[in-house]
Amino acid sequence: MNGSKKLFETRELLLWLKVKIKVNLEHQVVNLAQPLAILAEPGLLGASIEPTTDLHQAPTINSMNEDLHNEIEAINSIYGDNSLVGTSEDNVYILQIPERDASLRIEFPPTYPTIPPAILGSQSSGEKTRKGEAAHVVTVFRDVLGRLFRPGEVCLFDVIEEVSNTLAETSESLVDHNQQNTESTFDAEPEDEGQRPGDQALYNPPPWTLSDVVVELKSVFIARCAPVSSPDEAKRYLQHLLDSDKKVRSATHNITAWRIKGENGVTYQDCDDDGETAAGGRVLHLMQLMDLWNVMVVVTRWYGGHQLGPKRFSIINTVARDAFVKGGLVKEESSTKKKGKH
Known part of the structure; x- marks a missing residue:
């Protein structure tokens, strides 16, 4: 027994x-x-067996980078809870800009702070946000991050403070500028809504040709192209798009590329990933293969919460090509071409 x-x-x-x-x-x-x-x-x-460890106890070693973990706690303590929160995407966080109705998507590499974080783009902008402000916040944040980052040192607090000061100064300058314009044009004819004084080139919307919309795992892709004759014109077209279309402005990525032949045989080629690494270069390469000149393209993506892997590059090039075809820039056999103007 x-x-x-x-x-x-x-x-x-x-x-x-x-x-x-x-x-x-x-x-x-x-x-x-x-x-x-x-x-x-x-x-x-x-003897009776009494486990000393709770079988459902959380892991004692957090998979998150310790420096990043401490910085997240500090940011949320200083600026309020949920100022910097994670997403379903690995290493991607949403930063709410203090005293601004705008937020950014930031990706922290596993080796941060040895390697700087990447600003993927704007996450959202509120109803009271001025046109173009979200894009301006992204630009300012990237610029400040590039100046302040030092390998091996956490930098987010310093960057946020510098960005906040820069945006505050910009807002004050804009208020003074608007007051001066209001006084000088008080008796002039009223401007159309959305127009800003001082830039006649932006009054007429660019002649965009739109591609078909592609949806993949809730991510939405669309491209638009327009003829351009100079890099400055391409930049104005892009700024007009961001200023006038809130949906585009709040998109996860706005990938751009253009190829231009100027006077005396001078050529210009440029692209911007807007956080979608290597996407801009792939679109530019597509334009080179198609031998397209004096045209720009903007591919907009709204992230749907599911990573697409390399397939996203195929979709980006597909909608870009579709815009070129619909714009009459490419001879496409069979189907008739339909243009969608915006």
Whole structure:
């Protein structure tokens, strides 16, 4: 009878040890010395077994970079809860700009702060946000980050403070500028909504040709192209688009590329990933293969919460090509071409 009792207790102990080791493996905390030591303790088989570790306890080693973890806690303590929060996307966080109705998508590499974070673009902008302000915030943030980042040193607090000061100065200058324009044009004819004084070139919307919309795992892609004759014109067209279209302004990425032949045979080629790494270069390469000149293209993507992997590049090039075809820039056999103007 005593032998059967000890055999039962031995099996019970081994079962508990098996569960404990399994849980520790799931938590990536493996300590085989402790359970082996328990087996060696004399008289244990006759004693009751009371695990000292909660089987549902959270992992003791956080997979997050410790420096980043501490910085997130500091930012949320200084600027308020949820100022910097994670997303379903690995290493991607949403930063709410203090005292601004705008937020940014930021990707922190696993080796941060050895490598700087990447500003993927604007996440959202509120109803009271002025046209173009979200894009301006992204530009300012990238510029400040580039100036202040030092390898091995966390930098987000310093960047946020510098960005806040810069945006405050910009807002004050804009208010003074608007007041001066209001006084000087008080008796002039009223301007159309959305127009800003001083830039006649932006009064007429660019002649965009739109591609078909492509939706993949809730991510939405659309491209638009327009003829351009100079890099300055291409930049004005892009700024007009961001200023006048809130949906485009709040998109995750606005990938741009253009190829221009100027006077005396001077050529200009440029592209911008806007956070979608290598996407701008791929679109520019597509334009080179198609031998397109004096045209620009903007591919807009709204992230749907699911990573697409390399497939996203194929979709980006597909909608870009579709815009070129619909714009009459490419001879496409068979189907008739339909233009969508915006």
